[in-house]
Amino acid sequence: MQYVSTRGSAPALDFEGVTLAGLASDGGLYIPAEWPRFSEAEIAALAGLPYAQLAARVMQPFVGDSLTPEKLLELCEKAYGRFAHKAVTPLVQLDEQNWLLELFHGPTLAFKDVALQLLGLLFEEFLSRSDARLTIVGATSGDTGSAAIDAVAGRDRVDIFMLHPNGRVSDVQRRQMTTVLSPNVYNIAIDGSFDDAQAMVKRMFGDRAMTDRFRISAVNSINWARLMAQVVYYFAVGVQLGAPHRKIAFSVPTGNFGDVFAGYVAAQMGLPVEKLIVATNVNDILHRALSSGDYSTGTVTPTAAPSMDIQVSSNFERLLFDVGGRDGVALAEQMRGFEATKAMQLTNQQREGAAALFTSARADPDQMTQAIRWAYEECGEVIDPHTAIGLHAARNAGIDPAVPVVTLATAHPAKFRDAVERATGTRPTLPTRIGDLFEREERYAELPGDYDAIAAYVAEHATPNG
Ligand SMILES: *Cc1c(COP(=O)(O)O)cnc(C)c1O
Numbered sequence: 177m178q179y180v181s182t183r184g185s186a187p188a189l190d191f192e193g194v195t196l197a198g199l200a201s202d203g204g205l206y207i208p209a210e211w212p213r214f215s216e217a218e219i220a221a222l223a224g225l226p227y228a229q230l231a232a233r234v235m236q237p238f239v240g241d242s243l244t245p246e247k248l249l250e251l252c253e254k255a256y257g258r259f260a261h262k263a264v265t266p267l268v269q270l271d272e273q274n275w276l277l278e279l280f281h282g283p284t285l286a287f288k289d290v291a292l293q294l295l296g297l298l299f300e301e302f303l304s305r306s307d308a309r310l311t312i313v314g315a316t317s318g319d320t321g322s323a324a325i326d327a328v329a330g331r332d333r334v335d336i337f338m339l340h341p342n343g344r345v346s347d348v349q350r351r352q353m354t355t356v357l358s359p360n361v362y363n364i365a366i367d368g369s370f371d372d373a374q375a376m377v378k379r380m381f382g383d384r385a386m387t388d389r390f391r392i393s394a395v396n397s398i399n400w401a402r403l404m405a406q407v408v409y410y411f412a413v414g415v416q417l418g419a420p421h422r423k424i425a426f427s428v429p430t431g432n433f434g435d436v437f438a439g440y441v442a443a444q445m446g447l448p449v450e451k452l453i454v455a456t457n458v459n460d461i462l463h464r465a466l467s468s469g470d471y472s473t474g475t476v477t478p479t480a481a482p483s484m485d486i487q488v489s490s491n492f493e494r495l496l497f498d499v500g501g502r503d504g505v506a507l508a509e510q511m512r513g514f515e516a517t518k519a520m521q522l523t524n525q526q527r528e529g530a531a532a533l534f535t536s537a538r539a540d541p542d543q544m545t546q547a548i549r550w551a552y553e554e555c556g557e558v559i560d561p562h563t564a565i566g567l568h569a570a571r572n573a574g575i576d577p578a579v580p581v582v583t584l585a586t587a588h589p590a591k592f593r594d595a596v597e598r599a600t601g602t603r604p605t606l607p608t609r610i611g612d613l614f615e616r617e618e619r620y621a622e623l624p625g626d627y628d629a630i631a632a633y634v635a636e637h638a639t640p641n642g
Contacts, residue, residue, distance in 0.1 A: 177240035280591075285587060286322075321363070365620055369476045453537060500529065
């Protein structure tokens with residue numbers, strides 16, 4: 177399998193290459209040169225497989241020759257063996273139409289573990305082949321950071337630098353990052369928003385002074401391998417609910433557009449998807465883009481669902497590329513305009529292509545709270561604020577009552593205890609596997625939201641490649 181950049185000028189790479197590269201050298205994102213397709217019989221044959229086996233089958237076409245099928249299965253078994261639920265991503269029924277797909281049974285209690293546990297193992301495997309070192313630089317609105325740190329802490333050949341917006345992640349989220357004291361882990365709290373942090377990370381990829389000395393890579397969902405690992409659970413739940421013979425809708429609490437783009441990929445591969453509902457909070461650039469074609473950033477409003485407090489959704493570029501005729505030169509031009517003015521208009525082709533599969537909804541804080549309360553009082557399920565935004569969108573999207581709607585439950589409610597307690601009157605307890613989080617020692621640097629200061633810090637602490 178070959179991968180091409182959404183901006184048309186970076187070299188095509190194989191799976192090993194895109195996994196280690198993260199962002200493409202022309203500033204674009206890597207995407208498969210064509211989508212693999214599963215036949216109905218191949219989809220039907222996934223039913224009943226253990227999660228790790230199903231994962232290896234769904235991912236094999238994307239991995240190509242970079243891993244043998246045996247090696248891929250071994251890595252999947254290792255990654256998903258660390259989950260606290262035997263089914264890895266169990267499905268829970270709420271009412272006649274609505275279901276929750278629980279993606280938060282990994283080590284750090286959010287869906288990011290599903291992809292990052294595998295990514296950590298892929299890095300280790302590929303780096304050991306070439307005796308190389310990697311400097312991972314990431315920005316987190318909360319959950320990516322802890323999941324990435326857990327996935328690479330203490331591993332050889334990798335240093336990780338994780339930027340988070342100071343004071344804008346929950347105390348559980350911060351402590352899950354800053355209490356990991358392995359010498360290859362560097363947490364940095366920056367003055368600024370997640371978007372500021374993400375912009376600095378992107379800038380570092382294009383900074384020759386840094387890339388000449390360090391092999392810099394990404395764990396944000398701009399890394400293709402993460403999206404690939406997320407395609408798996410769409411198939412897993414799809415066959416449980418009747419695919420390939422029945423259509424399913426998914427409601428996805430969305431920030432950087434990675435998780436919902438994985439659903440789009442599953443649909444391109446043949447999964448019968450009725451609709452993908454992009455659920456946003458008041459930071460609703462995607463809702464505006466999908467409903468009116470206006471992709472323009474506002475200021476970020478902090479909410480109780482911080483992992484969705486985003487105004488620039490990196491992975492949206494992958495969708496614009498795929499539905500816009502795969503014209504990298506034109507998209508590079510469009511993205512340059514967006515980067516200069518912080519606004520762009522989708523082309524008609526992009527709008528129509530997106531509308532075929534996507535719809536969107538926005539939940540304000542009251543609607544989010546009501547959704548938590550509804551799940552608790554009517555269905556006996558405690559859900560977190562991100563999941564609640566997805567559930568609000570699911571129940572208001574006007575999906576045909578005959579079609580099951582699966583809301584992706586992206587975080588464990590104990591990760592956002594204050595908001596859940598405000599809505600339900602009950603404070604969720606931390607699962608025993610992280611129960612002593614508040615007794616552990618924390619370590620992190622506080623830096624200004626200034627690129628030069630961040631680059632200097634990374635240069636001082638990272639181990640150069642070779
Ligand atoms: C990261 C995250 C999201 C947003 O996912 P994207 O792939 O960035 O769209 C939603 N909910 C939670 C809990 C998250 O951690």
